[in-house]
Amino acid sequence: MLFHVPYVLPASVGLVPLGQGALGVSFFFVLSGFILRHAHAPEDFRPLPFYRRRAARVLPLHYATLLVWIWLFFASWGNSLVEKINSGVANFLAIHALFSGHLFTLGYNAVSWSISVEIIFYALFPLLLAGRRALHLFIACALVVVLMPPGVAVALDQAFTSFFHFHPAARLLEFSAGMALHALWRHLRPTEGVATVVQLGAILLLLVLVPASAGLPAHLRNLVLLAPFGLLILGFAWHGPLTRLLSRPLSVLLGEASFALYMTHHMLFRLLDPWLAGLGAAVALPVAVAAAVLLSIAVFLLFERPVRNLLNRPASPGHSRVLAATPVPQGGGRG
Structure with a gap:
């Protein structure tokens, strides 16, 4: 949100409060791989319910913000009608991150490009659950990044604008890292003191590596920053005083509303x-941020959560009884 300030609050704020804020999306992709792996054990995993619940999680708000954007900004968008339609179809299908150029990656509700990437990860997720596939994919992605000749990286960025930022293939490095990280977390149970040291150390490492890596090519920087991102996730997944602070009701509510904040603040x-x-930047910025946070909480409570609960509701009582009577696969079953 703060990274977008100079682009969407140029007249009232005009500052760059968080110039490296785009790295938050990198962190999100790592965290997403970790949490999805944590929430879906392979022993009882079934792809179709997974896809249905993931669609209920992200698509309603994606479509709602897409419609609001069309209502508010479509007429003033400077592209031709054909370009608008092409980008609109890709946005509706949530595949716009696969197409090069800002007409697609930043078209309509600009922030939704990352949702398109995430949906592609959802499609791949069942294939990565078995065995050590996620770890093997991460190793392969890391080797590609390390061994990639500079000329190839430049060519990719020329063929697909900002390839290492927008394209799902480039972001697989982070998503697979998150899934592999969960396997490490399952086997480590440190004391609260060690967890606290890891949490504080991860924050310090992040503060050091973000500026130190600024001159690296994008693909190498994504790899380097996996270290502080991974330690942050590990540290806060373990118990500790900072974890308890983030587990309080207000923190949990803000976390639950964070998707709505991400999807609405730009508009x-x-x-x-x-x-x-x-009003001056000192007043305008906090007012804008407060308005964005309040709007996100309202959208979460009044739209996102009710719609998600409705879509996840069993089709009928009879359907519920059938599901309840269905035996759960035992042993090495994959559902």
């Missing part, structure tokens, strides 16, 4: 910018 800031102009 909200664009709308607020002319109204906040003249």
